[in-house]
Amino acid sequence: MQRILSISNRKGGSGKTTTAVNISAALAHMGNNVLLIDTDPQAHATLSLGIKSREKGKDLYTLLTNGKQLGEIIHDTYLKTLKIIPASRKLTAFERDFSKMKEARLLLANTVERISSEFEYIIFDTPPTLTLMNISALIASNEVFIPMQTHFLAMEGLAEMVQLINQIRKIYNPNIKIKGIIPTFFKEKTKLSRSIILEIIKNLGKGIILHPVRVNISLAEAPGYGKTIFQYNAKSNGAYDYLTIAKQIKDKL
Numbered sequence: 001m002q003r004i005l006s007i008s009n010r011k012g013g014s015g016k017t018t019t020a021v022n023i024s025a026a027l028a029h030m031g032n033n034v035l036l037i038d039t040d041p042q043a044h045a046t047l048s049l050g051i052k053s054r055e056k057g058k059d060l061y062t063l064l065t066n067g068k069q070l071g072e073i074i075h076d077t078y079l080k081t082l083k084i085i086p087a088s089r090k091l092t093a094f095e096r097d098f099s100k101m102k103e104a105r106l107l108l109a110n111t112v113e114r115i116s117s118e119f120e121y122i123i124f125d126t127p128p129t130l131t132l133m134n135i136s137a138l139i140a141s142n143e144v145f146i147p148m149q150t151h152f153l154a155m156e157g158l159a160e161m162v163q164l165i166n167q168i169r170k171i172y173n174p175n176i177k178i179k180g181i182i183p184t185f186f187k188e189k190t191k192l193s194r195s196i197i198l199e200i201i202k203n204l205g206k207g208i209i210l211h212p213v214r215v216n217i218s219l220a221e222a223p224g225y226g227k228t229i230f231q232y233n234a235k236s237n238g239a240y241d242y243l244t245i246a247k248q249i250k251d252k253l
């Protein structure tokens with residue numbers, strides 16, 4: 001069965017891209033066929049996988065607007081089992097030109113439906129703003145994973161996400177479900193981290209919290225080299241944490 005996941009949170013800097021890239025890589029290292037789709041015009045996930053050239057016409061924008069074949073758009077990475085559809089600044093033009101068209105929200109979902117079932121996981125990295133692209137990714141997904149910093153201001157963002165997903169479920173996609181909260185920038189020893197986790201459990205139930213990602217400098221450095229954590233520092237806490245989360249996601253059907 002093909003699983004379609006969005007890594008989403010309306011707060012910027014919550015670890016979405018780091019999570020999308022390294023979960024994708026971890027699942028691919030475990031032998032799964034993974035397609036990462038970068039829906040953020042800032043293209044950080046694209047850059048994190050060392051794809052700089054952004055060859056003309058080989059990105060998500062072209063796929064959505066020019067009806068190109070998927071095979072022409074999908075990029076290879078350092079792993080045979082990991083492919084990516086890159087983002088580019090042009091996605092901003094997609095927002096501008098299509099945001100008034102209601103059907104545009106379904107374009108990504110329809111496109112993803114054409115993607116071969118050879119991919120066991122399709123994973124969306126999403127922008128922080130509530131854009132057409134962000135909504136489109138959620139409409140195309142069955143599962144949402146929310147990376148979230150464990151401080152109190154982040155709780156507000158979580159409540160907004162829960163509301164948004166409820167709306168998307170009602171209007172577009174009855175299958176969508178929040179499958180996990182991933183605590184990011186986690187500092188084990190602080191009381192605050194722990195009390196926030198307890199608060200989330202109170203609201204969303206115990207099974208919802210996945211293994212936390214600790215603050216780890218290698219995770220911040222790796223994208224600068226166009227590398228995943230497994231290429232950059234496979235012995236780091238970051239690599240351990242993301243591998244553990246990937247296993248949890250694999251088990252969470």
Ligand SMILES: Nc1ncnc2c1ncn2[C@@H]1O[C@H](COP(=O)(O)OP(=O)(O)O)[C@@H](O)[C@H]1O
Nearest residue numbers: 012013014015016017018185214215216219220
């Ligand atoms: N666990 C972590 N430890 C240290 N730095 C991190 C960690 N996770 C992410 N970062 C860094 O924090 C910044 C924001 O993370 P990012 O994944 O880009 O968030 P988002 O996509 O939600 O904006 C980036 O510079 C990233 O490299």
Ligand SMILES: [Mg+2]
Nearest residue numbers: 016017040044
């Ligand atoms: Mg990002």
